[in-house]
Amino acid sequence: MAKKTVEETKRSAWAAFVTAHAVLLERIETRLAQAKLPALAWYDVLWALERAPGRQVRLHELAAGVVLSRSNLSRLIDRLEDAGLTRREQAGEDGRGYYAVLTDEGAAMRRRMWPVYEAAIAELFDRHLERREADAMRAAFKRMLDAARAGDA
Amino acid sequence: MAKKTVEETKRSAWAAFVTAHAVLLERIETRLAQAKLPALAWYDVLWALERAPGRQVRLHELAAGVVLSRSNLSRLIDRLEDAGLTRREQAGEDGRGYYAVLTDEGAAMRRRMWPVYEAAIAELFDRHLERREADAMRAAFKRMLDAARAGDA
DNA sequence: TAAGATTGACGTCTCAATCTTA
DNA sequence: TAAGATTGAGACGTCAATCTTA
DSSP, rough: OOOOOOOHHHHHHHHHHHHHHHHHHHHHHHHHHHHTOOOHHHHHHHHHHSSSSEEEEEEEHHHHHSSSSSHHHHHHHHHHHTTSSSEEOOTTTTTOOOOOOOOOHHHHHHHHHHEEEEEEHHHHTTGGGHHHHHHHHHHHHHHHHHHHHHHOO | OOOEEEEEEEHHHHHHHHHHHHHHHHHHHHHHHHTOOOOOOHHHHHHHHSSSGGEEEEEHHHHSSSSOOOHHHHHHHHHHHHSEEEEEEEEEEEOOOEEEEEHHHHHHHHHHHHHHHHHHHHTTGGOOOOOOHHHHHHHHHHHHHHHHHTTTO
16 A cells, blocks of 8 residues: 555544544434433533532633533523523622522432443543553644634634 | 543543534634635535545435434435535435435535635644654544444444 | 623424335 | 435524623
């Protein structure tokens, strides 16, 4: 087989990256659905709230926490609220703002989701990586993220 | 700083993987939109058709080409067809089936999209990878894909 | 005037039911 | 009965306009 150019090698890496993400995430969502649990988007919000001081985060800061779009936040929080997993609280120091606050039910839901999510990550992702590969991957993605985020300040 | 366990290292890699995908793809979609071009999902279909013999693929085989779900294929192809980029043709050998066929307009659209897509990949992804890192990444994702696909035959 | 958040309109995705042909 | 594809209903995402407070 002819040697690949550097460009071809990197295009292959990109294609593998995109495809792996699509397939792995679909598998994980399927497992959550089979266990009658909410989607990953909900997990991300619940986890962000659980880590935050007071289990509460301002709405616009939640949106900055990646994956989530600002335009969709109100409705996503609506759905979480309808399910009893979060509630809104007016921000005392800023009359315009609201906090999303994790409820006990929300914390319980996250604890039920984590084992399913964790097992899926371990099986689909971790198992196929040596430690140093995982480390190299983390570092590479961090470089990309830092650059992408610096690029549009 | 305390040493990370292997598990922590791999969790960090997973988090970086998911976050990088979200941020990079969003950046790319934004660039395409700014250039008044269709979304990446359309590119994937156009490119799959262009590589196929006769520039045509059976609908259910397109869906298997990753990212696309069978349930959404009909409507995605509807939109491409409305835009004049593909057309349907009855499969002669199987009265149930259809081919999606790439039109000349579809091929032209893909050619207009590629430079924007390629430049974005180069800038956001390639630039931050050494050649051997790209190669290691491709190999690792391929292992995950092979395992995930074998796991549900 | 701008920031934080919500809403309406619209487009897209998913599930389940359906239709047609094998 | 199953495979290929479409469709209706409802969930979800996005854009732009809007409302309220800073």
